Amino acid sequence: MKSATKFHRMAIVMLVGLTLLAACAAPTPQTVVVTQIVAGTPVQVEVTREVSVTAAPQPTAVSETPPVYTSWDEVLAAARGTTVYWHMWGGSDTINGNVDSDIGGPMRDLYGITLIRVPLNDTADAVNKVLDEKAAGVETGGSIDMIWINGENFKTLKTAGLVYGPFTDLLPNSKYVNWDDPAMAFDFGFPVEGYESPWGHAQFVMEYDTAQVGDTPPTTFEALQEWIHANPDKFTYPAVPDFTGSVFIRHLFIWAAGGPDPFLGDFDQATFDKYAPKVWTYLNDIEPDLWRGGQTYPEAAAMTDLLANKETAFNMGYGPAGASLNIAKGIYPETIRTFVFDTGTLANNNYVAIPFNANNPAGAMVVANYMISPQFQLTMADPNRWGWLITADPRLWGQHDQDVLASYELGVATLSADVLAAHALPEPNGAWVTAMEEGWIKNVLEK
């Protein structure tokens, strides 16, 4: 029994140690009052942030404030010859290469700015980094100058008062953005208010294999339901809370409600309960005929493989030109095409935001300004380069630029901008998305 007591002693020591460790690391909520004086307007924001209290020296130089600019000339003067660290998702060789050549190149040539991409696996990592820097009292000289961001990540930063700005009014090219359009002024139902600048537009499309589905895809949810029952094992969608899976469910809610309007405002349980049963009935009805009998749901990245390998006949996602690019890159066979639902598909924007403590906000603003210029938007819209949807309103451009845009030939699987625009739907507010995701887990996954 000697070894048993020794084991007990060791276990107790470990337990005590772990408790001590946990106590040291336990976050204590602290309320921080941040005064930000940006572009002349002092804004007081109360931020509740979990700050780890550790025995460390107090931050030095808390009195520093981020630089304030009142004119574009000042911004340009401050930006010239600097380095901009842009934290952005880094999982696409196409986007990485394009950013370096089509944004980094002109920045170097026009302003002597060195643009350095910092590859992210997940944008939330950058958000956490900004939160950590705030907690450590880094009010200036932060490690991030600019983040590719939208939706919840932007909401987190802006609600905490951790974005620089408002700055979009300072950007000369902001005149090409139609800020009166709610689709631009609201990011997933959350007001932008000049704290982030758009660059690319995204709209949800369905991808299908004409070799399996034929030339007329099911463009209504009723037709899709019939197709799934007639062709078991050939359709699936990613499991919530996967981003793409969540978007698919949102479309069903909009279909059930006959339009997106009920979900644009604040969350309302009665409205949710009114439409949810129809969605759950639909999804439970198709489940036995999904890929692998609905026993498992794939990840979004795996959906591309499933379609490429003809295990399923459909994929879905936010890039209207993604299928064409995947064909060009050899990821998809040449028989893949895209369609949108008759009831419409959701559209949103890619933005860039500047953290409150950015070391080089002026440089970031110059980059953001270039990204909404007609010159870059045309490069981005070129189906042979990026194939993205533009975020600027081409009606605000000169005639020449409009002609260039009109002259582009679409990728083989890409729908025209007119068709997409006619079917674009605004994104529901974040609270609705959470309720829909939780509802799916309770009413579909666990049923």
Next chain:
Amino acid sequence: MNKSWRWLAVIIIIVAVLAPLIPQLIWSFTFRWYFPSLLPGVWGTQAWEYVFSKSSRVGEGLINSLNLALVTSLFSIAVGLPAARALALYEFRGKSLVEWLLMVPIIVPGIVVIMGIHILFIRYRLTGTFLGVMLIHLIPCIPYMILVMSGVFANYGTALEDTARTLGASSLQTFWYVTLPGILPGLLVATMFTFLISWSQYVTTFLIGGGRIITLPLVLFPFIGGANHAAAAAISLVFVAPALAVLIFISRSLATESSIMGGFGRL
């Protein structure tokens, strides 16, 4: 032990390590490859062109990763070797507590510790610096160094050193001519551990490096979840190559210097 059997074992181990890399090699030269084809339908070199382009940042990452892994290993030896010797050969009060504390970084999930350390490092202005990233890599490396080396020291004992000292060798001479040759094979194994641990760090480098220090995992990981398997395969081959070289180097010295497994084996 029969020598040919040992070589057979080494060959089996090498095949087991290398075989999973064959699909990676094929993928990296793939343009189109769909189920159920056994080999790609269309081959291509676009993934390698990307790897060698400046945009991929693979070259920069490779150099940083190598530098970090080497310097981290050296510091692990500097810190870990004396600690391992003390733990193996001396008895003192609270020894088991010290042993346990030294193992904590392997037991506690890294992400729990790293958040607090990140804030601390920001205050000391260590973020975004080579030194900061090296220090954070040391945390998971040191326990392995100590774990392996205390086993080696325990087996090695002090008898040979004592003999050398009685014969008039200075402490430096004793270390250089007696201790070091005795523990060297074990030290190689421990250094391989620390090299590989530093080599594969992602979260720590990301947080402390602040985007200023780009290493291979930082370049590779975003591709793993993506759809472009060719690029992911090509970058991962670059990632695996130096690690494999270290492994082969170590396994060769293990195969030739049989005495070393004594300390390691009884750990």
